[in-house]
Amino acid sequence: MGVTTEISEFHYLPLQAEALGVSVPAVERLTLTLPDGRELSALRYGTGAPAVTLLHGAGLNAHTWDTTVLLLKEPVLAIDLAGHGDSSWRDDADYSGRALAPDIALALQEWTTQPQILVGQSLGGLTAAAVASTHPELVRELVIVDITPGIDTSGGPSALRAFYEGPTDFATRDELVDRAMSLGFGSTRPETARGVFLNTRVRPDGRIEWKHHFAHLAARALAMPSSGDAGPGAVLDAGGWDDLAAAAAPITLVRAARGFVTEPDAEDFRRRVPGSHIVAIDATHNVQETAPTELAELIRAAFVSPA
Template sequence: MNSRRGIELPGHDGIRLAGDIAGPEDGFPVLLLHGGGQTRNSWGRALNALAERGARAVAIDMRGHGDSDWSPEAAYLPEHFGSDVENVTRAYSALCDDRPVLLVGASMGGIAALIATGPLDTLVAGLVLVDIVPDVRMDGARRILDFMNAAPDGFASLEEAADAVAAYLPHRPRPAATEGLKRNLRQQPNGRWNWHWDPRMVREVLNDVELVKGGLDDAASAVRVPTLLIRGLLSDIVDDEGVEHLRGLVSHLEVVDIADAAHTAATDDNDAFVASVLAFANRIAATTH
C-alpha cells in the first residue's frame, strides 16, 4: 500500500514527533530528517517519489518544529535532536520487522543523524548527509540562524513572509502564490503570522555558533555504515575543505555534487536528489541480500 498517511513516533524524554509515511510495507525503510526551520513538508516531493519507487519512507517534524512537540526545557542542542533520531529509528525499524533504516538528514537533520548513527549500529543501513559536514562554514551557519531569528514578532501578511524567504533564498524564483507558506506559518489571534518553530531554539546557538559543531568529529569517526554526502555546489555551508575534513573521518565516504543547488539541495533539484538516494539505497540493498 503506497498511500500517504500521518504517523506519530516517540522522540527522547517523552517528546512526540509527528510524521508522514508512504510506500509499500515491505519497502526499504527510509527516514527523512529536515533542516532547522523546516518541516516534514520540505520532503513532500521526495517522500512521494521514494514511495513510488518502492521505498517505505517516513518524514518527521523534528522537535520544536511543525506539528511535533516543543521541548518544555528548550532542549534544542545537537545531542537532543540526535537522541530523538535514535528513538525514532528504533521505533521505525520495529514497525518494519526490525529491518535497518536508511537515515537521510538535511542540515540540522543530518547533524542529528550523524550523532545517532554510531549508537544505533546495525539498525542503520546507511547514512545520507544532505549538504552538511562537521566542519561547516560559520558564515553560512550564521546566515541560517539570523534568518530564523529575524522576525520575532512575525509578519503582517503572507506576502511579507514570502519577501523574507525570497531574500533568504535568492537563487530561487519567488513563488507567485503564497498559500503554500501556510504550512510553515501559524496565524496568531492578533492576525500576524509566526514561523512554526519554537523561537527559543536559536537563542542559545546564536550566542555561540560553534555549538552546531559540538562533538561531530567524534560522531563521524564512529560511523561504519555506507555514507553518502549530497552537496549543493552553490552552498555557503559546505565547501571543499569541509568535504575533505569529513572524508578524513569517514574514509568510505561517497560524494555527489548537484551543480545548481545550494544548501537546500534536496528541494533545489529534487529529481537529482531522489536519483542519488535511490541509487545509494539500491547499492546497499544489493550488498545485504
Template sequence: MALFTQLIGDGRPDVVFLHGLFGRGKNWAGIARALAEQGHPSVLFDLPNHGRSHWTESVDYAAMAGEVADELRLRLGSAASMTVVGHSMGGKVAMVLALEHPELVSRLVVVDIAPDVSDQVRTSVPLVKAMRELDLDAVASRGAAERALAADVDDAAVRLFLLQNLKHTRTAENRNGWQWEVNLGLLGDHLDEVAAWPEVGEARYDGPVLWVGGTESLYIRPEHAAGMRRLFPRVRQVWIEGAGHWVHADAPAELTAELLAFLGED
C-alpha cells in the same frame, strides 16, 4: 514526547528523512514519493523545535538523534534498520544517529554538511531577524506576511521556505491567529550550537555512506574529507552540479537518482 512523522508509500518503510534548520519533514515529500514509486517507502521526521514536533530548552545533537532512535524502535521494533538521509542540521543528526545507534542505520546519506563547525549557519542571522521582526498582529494573510518579509529577504524561494513555519491558529490569547510553528526563540539565540559538531570520541560507523554536496555550496570543504573518512570509512562523495545548499530543492531529479542508485548497491 514522540516526534511528528509522516509515512510516504505503502508497507514497511526503509528510508528515513531528516530536514535542516527551519525545515520540516515534508520538505522531502517529493523525493520520498519518487522513492516510494520504486519500492522504498519512507518516514519523514519533524525534528524537535520544528514543524509539529515538540519544543526543547536546548540544541543537542545527541538528544535529537536519541529521539529519532526511540521513534524508530517504537515504530519498527528491535529489527529496525533504515537508510537514513539527513540534510544540513538533519545531516548532523543523521551522522550522530549512525555513530551512536549504528544498529538502526543500514545506510547513511549526508547531504551538504560535514562533521565540523558549519560557519555558514551564521548566514541565517538576518533570516532570524526578519522572522522576529515580522509583526504577527498586523498580518492579514500569508501573502501579506510574504510581502512584509520581502523588505528583508530578497529571495522569494527563501521567503516561502521560512513561511512554511507560519501557522494560522486563532486562540483567545492570539486573536489574529498567526504564530511561528518553529521555536524561533531557541534556534535564533543558539545558532552557534546549531553550527557546532558534538564530541563523538572514538565512535565510527562502518556501514556504507553517501556524502552529497552541491557544487554551488560552501558547506563542504576539502579539509572536511579526512574527518569524514575517519568517522565513516566507507564514505563515497558525489557532487550535484549547479546545486546550492538545498540540494533536494535545487536538483531533486539528480538527487533522487543518486539515492536510488545507492539503495540498489549491494
C-alpha cells in the same frame, strides 16, 4: 473574529505530483509521545514498511522532502525534528545533533521494521550521524547532505538572519510571503506561499506564527543580546566527527556546489572519514528542494547496494 479554516497540509501534493508526472502516494501524519511527554511528529509516505528515513535541516520541516519523495516512489518516513514542524519544542533549546538523536532512535524503533537508509540534510545530517553512532542496528546506510561537523552554519546568510530576527507573528501569511520575497527567498510566489503555509500555524488569537523554535529564539536573542539564551547557533555539535568515526554503516556526503560544504571541507571529510563516498550536486544548501531529481536518484541507488 471569524473562524479560520485551515486547508490540509497535503493540499499541495497533487499539484506537485501532476507537475512531475507521477502519482500521489498514500500519506499520513504520525505522532509519538516521548518518555518526557514531548511529542515527535512525522510523515509516512507510501504503503509498506519504509526503508528510507529523512531528517530535515534547521528551520525546515518534513515537508521540505515532498518533491524528493514523489520522485523516489518508495515508502518513506520523514520526521519533524524536535522544535520544528509539528514536533514539540525543547525546554532547554538544545538542538544539537546529539541532543536530537535519541528522539530519532525511538521513532525508528516505533515506526520502522528494518535498518534504514538514513538521509539527513544540514542539522539533520549531524543528527543522523549521532543516530548511526549510538544505534548502528537501525542504520543500513548514512547519507549526509551539505554539512560536516567542521562547518559553522550558526550565523547563516545575513538575509536569513534578518528574516528570522524580525517579528515572530503576523496578521496574515501573505505578509510573510511578501517579507520572504523582498529578502530574495523563493523563486515564485506560489512556491513561497507553499513553504510559508507548511512552516507556520494559526494561533488561537488568529495571528500567524512560525512553527519552528529557531525564529523565536533568534528574535529573543536580538531583544536580549546579553541574556545568554540558546539560539540557532546551538545546532553545532563538537562530537560530530566522533559520531562519524563510530558509525558502522556506509557513509555518503552530498556536497551542494552552491551550498555550505566547500571542496576543502569535502577533502577534510574524506580524510577524517576513510572509505566515505563524496558526491557533488549542482544545488544550493537545501538540495532536496533545488535538485530533488538528483538526490532521489542517489537515494534510490542505495536500494540496490548490498545491505
